[in-house]
Amino acid sequence: MNSFVNETVFTIQAFFMYFLQLMEVKMGHEQEKAGMLKDFHVQKEFIHGEHEKEVENLRSLHAQEVADLERRMHARQEKDAKVGGESPLPARPGSG
Secondary structure (H helix, E strand, C coil): CHHHHHHHHHHHHHHHHHHHHHHHHHHHHHHHHHHHHHHHHHHHHHHHHHHHHHHHHHHHHHHHHHHHHHHHHHHHHHHHHHHCCCCCCCCCCCCC
């Protein structure tokens, strides 16, 4: 009987040691997972911020290009008006 009790106690102790090791591994895994998720979200926010900057830069460049085209168009219109409405493009050969 004493042997049975000793084996049972040993088995229970072994089970609890295994359980504690398993819980340590699980907690380590959960901590690693939480760290990876945090890193993922930080990288995602960084990339999102960079994307927003690029979009804003493209919008700014587009606005500058539109303003430049409008300025050149108005300058050409003013030049055409001063010349007397003549076309600024040369006549096509053979269209005379």
